[in-house]
Amino acid sequence: MQLFVIKVGGNVIDNPALLQSFLQDLAAVQGPKVLIHGGGKIATRIGERLGIESKYVDGRRITDAATIDLVTMVYGGLVNKQVVAHLQALHCNAIGLTGADANIIPAVKRPVKEIDYGFVGDITSAALNIAPLKALLDVGLTPVFAPLTHDGQGQMLNTNADTIASSLATGLSAYYDVRLIYCFEKKGVLQNAEDDDSVIHLINREIYARLLEQKVLSDGILPKLENAFAAIESGVKEVLIGHAADVRSNTSGTVAGTLIC
Structure with missing residues (x-):
């Protein structure tokens, strides 16, 4: 049986109209599916109101004690439950x-x-506990994951949503033919970051190595590609990177975006 593991980026979460359109398309997808959502900038805005300063290094959030409370509240509460309510x-x-x-999803503090x-x-993929997730899918529920894990000792951990999607897709590939789909605000992996129509429709390891050598890929897409190849090499059947507006096409046998193989 085919399963879609779909990750939607924070930029879509931040755009109410785009998010609503995406969720309408997602709701129409037939068969089992899992959604993982990013955090968007909502935590930053709420943090500012609470006097919690957001700190970043190379675009990655520093999650201190105040911030883990903030993102647990916002990602696991406000954002997650709003998405569920819309669905x-x-x-x-x-x-x-x-x-x-x-x-x-047990994890270890970095x-x-x-x-x-x-x-x-x-x-650590070996630590995933997939059986309860499969049980939810078996009774027809659509799991919606916030980008949070835990250390097994009572501590919540802020975790990259792309990595969560790749890990869950890998774990579920033991039971399903999994298509992992990364949805964001671009049409796919771009040859030219300034040209939204310069989509590279197919990337394998050889092409990827050449693109890295040519330094044509934007830094933001590199983690998605690494997660995509990690998933493929661990049993996931297909990985797609594309626009959130193309999720219906990408779950119906056609490909709009970049196919990773």
Whole structure:
């Protein structure tokens, strides 16, 4: 049986009209599906009102003690439950989760090296607890994951949503033919970051190595590609990177965006 594991980026979460259109398309997707959402900038805006300063190094959030409380509240509460409520209104029976729920995604706090990222979680795929997730899918529920995991000792951890999507897709590939779809605000992986129509429709390891050598890829797309190849090499059947508006096409046998193989 085919399963779609779909990750939607924070830029879509931040755009109410784009998010609503995406969720309408997602609700129309037939068969089992899992959604993982990013955090968007909502936590930053709420943090400013609460006097919690957002700190970043190379575009990555530093998650100190105040910030992990903030993102747990916003990602796991406000954003996650709003997405679930919208899906229920569209007659898609969704259930909101973090990695702590049913112990589905245990993680370890990232070790301190040159930079202390704080309460950030790194996932070990072998530690995933897929059985409860499969049980939810078996009864027709659509799991919706916030970008949060836990350390098994009571501590929540802020975790990259792309990595969560790749890890869950890998774990579920033991039971399903998984298509992992990364949805964001671009049409796919671009040859020229300034040209939205310069989509590279197919990337394999050889092409990827050549693109890296030519330095044509934007820094933001590199983690998605690394997660995509990690998933493919661990049993995921297909990975697509494309625009959130193309999710219906990308779950119906056609490809709009970049196919990773």
